[in-house]
Amino acid sequence: MQCYLLGSGGMMPMPHRRLTSVAVRHEGRVYLLDCGEGTQVPYKEQHIGMRDLNLVAISHKHADHVLGLPGMLMLRAQMPDAGPLTILGTPGIRRFISNVRADLGMHINYPIDVCEWKPGADGLAYEDEHVRVLWYELEHTVRCVGYRIEEKERPGRFDAEAAVKLGVPRGPLWGKLQGGQEVQTPSGDVVSPDQVLGPPRRGRHVAYATDTRVTPKLQPLLKDADLAFVESMFESGMEQDAAEKRHMTISQAAGAAREAGVKKLVLVHLSPRYESSSIKRLAVDAQDHHPDVRIGRDGKLFELRLTD
Numbered sequence: 001m002q003c004y005l006l007g008s009g010g011m012m013p014m015p016h017r018r019l020t021s022v023a024v025r026h027e028g029r030v031y032l033l034d035c036g037e038g039t040q041v042p043y044k045e046q047h048i049g050m051r052d053l054n055l056v057a058i059s060h061k062h063a064d065h066v067l068g069l070p071g072m073l074m075l076r077a078q079m080p081d082a083g084p085l086t087i088l089g090t091p092g093i094r095r096f097i098s099n100v101r102a103d104l105g106m107h108i109n110y111p112i113d114v115c116e117w118k119p120g121a122d123g124l125a126y127e128d129e130h131v132r133v134l135w136y137e138l139e140h141t142v143r144c145v146g147y148r149i150e151e152k153e154r155p156g157r158f159d160a161e162a163a164v165k166l167g168v169p170r171g172p173l174w175g176k177l178q179g180g181q182e183v184q185t186p187s188g189d190v191v192s193p194d195q196v197l198g199p200p201r202r203g204r205h206v207a208y209a210t211d212t213r214v215t216p217k218l219q220p221l222l223k224d225a226d227l228a229f230v231e232s233m234f235e236s237g238m239e240q241d242a243a244e245k246r247h248m249t250i251s252q253a254a255g256a257a258r259e260a261g262v263k264k265l266v267l268v269h270l271s272p273r274y275e276s277s278s279i280k281r282l283a284v285d286a287q288d289h290h291p292d293v294r295i296g297r298d299g300k301l302f303e304l305r306l307t308d
Contacts, residue, residue: 001026001151001204001304003227006042008296010211010233010247010269011064013038016276018298019064020269022229024149024206027130029054032072033147033208033229039068040075042299050076051083055126057133058089059210060144061096070100073108082110088125088135090143091116117145122220131203136221138212140246146212146221151203155180155193157308163196204304207262210269213246214256222260226304229296230257231269236285250282254289268296 002025007018019036023043030052032043043050053076058066066089076082087093094114101108115125117135125147126133134148158178160170167185168174176183182192207222210231222228232254233247242249248256250267257265267286274282279295286293 001206003206003229003302003304004046004048005229005266005268005296005298005300005302006039006046007036007298008268008270009064009272009298010231011272013064014272017270017272018042019068020210020229020231020296021068022206022208022268023048025052026149026151028052029128029130031055031057031131031133031149033057034059034065034210035068035072036064037067038071040071043072044075046299046301051079053085054083054128055086055088055133057125057135057147057208058087058093059138059146059208060090060140060142061092062142062211065210066093066096069097070104070106073097073101073112074104074106076110077106077108080109084111084113086113086115086126088115088133088147089117090145091118117143134221136217138209138217138221139215140211140213144211146207146209146218148208148221148225149206151205153200153203156198156200159196159198163191166191166195168196201308204306206304211247213243214248214252218256219260222257222262224261225263227264227266227302228257228260228262229266229268230254230262232267232282232286233269233271235274235282236289250285251289254286254293257293258290262290263292264302265290265293266296266300266302267293270295 004023006021009017022033125135135145173183207225207228232250236251
């Protein structure tokens with residue numbers, strides 16, 4: 001599972017920092033989290049693959065999170081047979097897409113399925129054969145949701161010794177058992193997967209939370225995530241500014257992630273006030289509040305490998 005941090009900034013794209021967006025690649029599919037102005041540029045720079053784009057999940061309808069969507073849709077329409085695209089978002093995202101398509105005379109040559117969050121709808125938003133995407137309401141100046149991508153559970157470890165003892169010869173029958181199918185041995189006995197497989201193994205989990213103030217609603221979104229991208233608009237000590245704008249400081253974001261058991265934390269959606277020269281200072285601030293944290297940098301690739 002690969003996670004590309006396409007941008008790490010908030011409010012407006014800057015010469016030294018693009019807007020916060022994360023592309024998650026898994027099993028040949030790409031799931032894009034937020035799409036602010038110009039997102040298609042770093043998407044192409046990273047050679048992620050427009051044909052593989054399967055889902056776009058928009059956190060809320062502020063310009064720095066959604067205005068890149070028209071360009072992404074048009075770029076995707078340049079390919080023949082692009083395949084269907086799912087778009088998740090808060091109420092009004094369907095109207096936004098419909099209006100911009102009509103106003104720009106946009107030609108789209110693939111089906112778009114739009115799904116809007118509704119009050120009380122926290123939980124499963126989208127599912128395919130590889131992942132589940134969940135959404136959770138956050139607390140910002142407008143309706144906003146965070147996203148969690150969960151790789152589905154994998155079969156337990158295959159016990160080759162047990163298979164041999166049960167009379168299952170090495171070969172295709174082992175693969176069927178690992179795929180969850182019963183098999184028949186050459187002697188006629190039926191062997192079920194639970195006889196040769198250990199308990200299911202947890203998949204990898206990625207969380208994404210921006211924009212929000214400190215809220216208990218962050219906990220189910222971030223809980224035990226292997227990797228989390230969390231907004232930290234301000235450095236520690238600027239809690240009043242953060243509260244007024246319904247954002248978080250570095251210490252607040254890192255504290256929430258630590259409380260939720262996040263293993264690796266990347267802080268994003270940095271204020272334009274922080275130049276590149278400020279990153280070292282922000283990193284020192286962050287390390288005081290979480291055991292494995294870094295300040296996000298545009299273009300950084302995070303690979304989540306299987307640990308078991």
